[in-house]
Amino acid sequence: MINIENNFLFHKNDIIVIGCSAGPDSMALVDMLLKIRDKYSLSLIIAHVNHNVREQSIIEANYMKKYCEDNNLVFETMTILEYGDDNFENEARNIRYNFFENVVLKYSANYLMTAHHGDDLIETIMMRMVRGSNLRGYSGFKKIVDMDNYKIVRPLISYTKKELEEYNDLNGVKYFIDATNSSDKYTRNRYRKYLLPFLKSEDINVHHKFLKFSENLNSACTFINKERDKALKRVLLEDSLVIDKFLAEDEYIQREILYYLLSEFYQDDLILLNDKHIALLMDLICSKKANSSINLPNDVIANKYYNMLELKRDISEITSYEIEFDEYATLPNGHVIERVLDTSDNSNNICRLNSSDISLPLIVRTRKIGDKMYIKGMDGSKKVKDIFINSKIKLNDRDSWPIVLDSKNRIVWIPGVKKSKFDKKKSESYDIILRYS
Known part of the structure; x- marks a missing residue:
């Protein structure tokens, strides 16, 4: 029953x-x-x-x-x-x-x-x-x-x-x-x-039996993830992997570190990866060559240079950028962000801000690993990578998508996608209107 x-x-x-x-x-x-x-x-x-x-x-x-x-x-x-x-x-x-x-x-x-x-x-x-x-x-x-x-x-x-x-x-x-x-x-x-x-x-x-197996694995993962996070602090220099420090870690933790770093690129598309890709990465890391690289699914490249390993997206048409702007900014993806006097549009292509809530000037850049935003109407923050996934932004577009921040590095808007807690309703007080087109 x-x-x-x-x-x-x-x-x-x-x-x-x-x-x-x-x-x-x-x-x-x-x-x-x-x-x-x-x-x-x-x-x-x-x-x-x-x-x-x-x-x-x-x-x-x-x-x-x-x-x-x-x-x-x-x-x-x-x-x-x-x-x-x-x-x-x-x-x-x-x-x-x-x-x-x-x-x-x-x-x-x-x-x-x-x-x-x-x-x-x-x-x-x-x-x-x-x-x-x-x-x-x-x-x-x-x-x-x-x-x-x-x-x-x-x-x-x-x-x-x-x-x-x-x-x-x-x-x-x-x-x-x-x-x-x-x-x-x-x-x-x-x-x-x-x-x-x-x-x-x-x-x-x-x-x-499978349910008990699943529960036991999840308990083990909770412990392993704590150990992995400690190891990440030891082996990462900015966004790159320090190879000799990485190889000093336990073999299983090495594997979990690689899966974690790859998850930043694949998110829900991690299904595209399997054991053979991890093996290819390990071969690259252990290679005697000072400089080498391999290609992974969806245009991800692993570059080894001496004692460092870097994972990045191969975007030949559009590279990462960071632009400070006041009234108008033309973006590498062909779109424009501009200040306007008024609009009846309330879509995610419009952002209304009160300058007393933020720190000027505003900056538009591409995403970075670990980016988070306080979303309008929600308590707490949400990872930008999760926002992109939930908003069905194509994998190949995510690394070139514009993100607007204030000078304190707080994300105030992801144009065309999500508004932050800093966005004002049309009935509220604001002195900046931004339009993405």
């Missing part, structure tokens, strides 16, 4: 965004939360993404809208109009979670809940084992993930898909089946169809 209250501690007046596809797993989750809504005075918001790859998608979206109306649920939806040339599954996930986060911020929600279950965890772990990863990758996903101002919660992680289907049958929950889930075109489907049944034939409760 599934009891969601046994898997998560709910509080009175929690605001919860539920990622719901209209499939059997997410509809089961919604039904469970509806059953305890009054008990905890929960505010429930349904976030539905139409991936626009099946004719049935519009039927599902319309059903969810009507379902939410009938059950007094807030309904938020988006339709993906086009995809890039990247891995479809990875790109769809990034778009989906960007949308979910925007809904969370809109309603100041405490939690984003998704219907990932034990079978999903097994598939994820096995896929990463075959592809190659680090310990954190091999652990799959966690039940609870702390974000800047909310938590991602997967309350069904200890149950199987079969148990959720039985719950739906018992409670008369309607759901839709995604026909693409049976296609061998997608990697996860092949693991689900061929590997998962074999594992369950060996042990019907294998998902509990």
